[in-house]
Amino acid sequence: MRIQRLARYAALGLAAGTVAFMVIWVLFIGRGTNFGSAVHNPKDFLITLLNGITAAALYFVVASGFTLIFGLMRVVNMAHGAFFLLGGYIALTLQRRWVGQGGGFGLTSEQVNLTNWILPALIGAALVGLVGVAMQQTLLRWNQGQELRQALITIAISIIAADQMLAHFGGVAEDVAWPHKLDQFDNLHVSGIIYTRTRLFILALALVIGALLWVWLKRTRIGMVIRAGVDDRQMVSGLGINIQLTFAIAFFVGSALAGFGGVIGGSFASLAPGVDGNWLLNSLVVVIIGGMGSLGGAAVGSLLLGLTTNFASAYLPSNYTYYSIIFTFVLLAIVLAVRPLGLFGRPA
Numbered sequence: 001m002r003i004q005r006l007a008r009y010a011a012l013g014l015a016a017g018t019v020a021f022m023v024i025w026v027l028f029i030g031r032g033t034n035f036g037s038a039v040h041n042p043k044d045f046l047i048t049l050l051n052g053i054t055a056a057a058l059y060f061v062v063a064s065g066f067t068l069i070f071g072l073m074r075v076v077n078m079a080h081g082a083f084f085l086l087g088g089y090i091a092l093t094l095q096r097r098w099v100g101q102g103g104g105f106g107l108t109s110e111q112v113n114l115t116n117w118i119l120p121a122l123i124g125a126a127l128v129g130l131v132g133v134a135m136q137q138t139l140l141r142w143n144q145g146q147e148l149r150q151a152l153i154t155i156a157i158s159i160i161a162a163d164q165m166l167a168h169f170g171g172v173a174e175d176v177a178w179p180h181k182l183d184q185f186d187n188l189h190v191s192g193i194i195y196t197r198t199r200l201f202i203l204a205l206a207l208v209i210g211a212l213l214w215v216w217l218k219r220t221r222i223g224m225v226i227r228a229g230v231d232d233r234q235m236v237s238g239l240g241i242n243i244q245l246t247f248a249i250a251f252f253v254g255s256a257l258a259g260f261g262g263v264i265g266g267s268f269a270s271l272a273p274g275v276d277g278n279w280l281l282n283s284l285v286v287v288i289i290g291g292m293g294s295l296g297g298a299a300v301g302s303l304l305l306g307l308t309t310n311f312a313s314a315y316l317p318s319n320y321t322y323y324s325i326i327f328t329f330v331l332l333a334i335v336l337a338v339r340p341l342g343l344f345g346r347p348a
Contacts, residue, residue: 012338019334026315043191048314049307054199056306057206058264062279063286064213064298065257071293072226072250074147075140078154080258081280082161083128087259088266089169090124092176099177106175109183117179117267125260132255133248141244158276166273173272176263202264209257213295226250285328289335291345300343304331 026045027038038045066080099107099116135157143149182201185194217223225246228235262271265279285305290297308331312324335343 014337018330022311026311043193044314046191046193047195048310050193050195050199052307052310053303054203054306055310056302056304057203058261058268059282059286059302059305060206060299061209061264062258062261063283063290063302064209064295065254065261066283067287067290067293067295067298068213068226068250068257069254070287073247074145075136076147076151076154077132077254078151078280079135079158079161080255080283081276081278082158082165083132083255083258084262084265084279085165085271085276086131086161086262087124087128088176088262088271089165089174090127090259091120091263092169092174092266092271094120094123095176107177109178109180112177112179114179114181117176117182120176121260121263124263125256128259128262129252129256132258133252136248136251141247158280162273162276169271171273173270174266175270176266178267198268202268205264210295210299217295222246222249285332287342288332289342291339291342294342294344297342297344304335 025037029037062080062084066077069075069077069080095112095116096107098120099111101107135154139153139157140150143153178198182198184197186197186200187193188195215223217227225241225243261279265271265275269275282305286298286301288301289304290299290301305328308327309324312327313321316324339345
């Protein structure tokens, strides 16, 4: 027992020392980096901070759906990344069908208004939600509680879906066009920062989605049932509540959030084969950091991941920026050393 306590203290000390060194490096040292230290170059520091927060907003939109399904149903939905990509492709197809195909590189923002972005996004999210419910009802419901088998089934679905999307949409990277009103820059009146409006829009969307999910989970009957189901599914079923309907609703919302995140991600970056795997990994990292089934944990995990990835790529010495991905796993190691169940996790 004493050895375990000493090991825990050693892990805490190592984690605290690592975090302190990284903070001091960014704020005061920053030798050989592209920007220099934050003290000497506050403008680029603030831009990197904004980039981390807005990236975290997109991580949260996608990962909140993943943690909802994971927390309630104990289903590690390995098709979550495929749902992300499918939602983006559906919105891309609808947008180009309604507006036009555009030039050789697709549509430009001048050709797109808010309606041409919002409607495809909502339709894409809804259709992906229905696909998620269909998968849950036909393939996952009959082996409920068998986590490994369900994970293998969703892996198979993700591989099949990826191949089908490659066949139908091709292997060339495609972008969902932002509306012209959003594809502009705003003066933030802080250190002379001119910042893209699209990133601020993503942050606003994440805040709205987070608030709606909080109200739904904390203030509605179905939300209370979901939270109770996270803690004790057997008791919820014993009270006569239709837990299968609850599962279907949770799977619809979680899958729809993945699809909606795909539309945002397809506008922010691009849609291409392999993107699904990247976003599945991002969701897994966020859930591991934040803890299973915790909406607040998803928010904190997304913020930590967004800040870590952006600051690592910006403040590593310029000859070593390709090592920035390592800091994602350093973050995981630090969190799991301190909180093995995640920052807000509880035993299943």
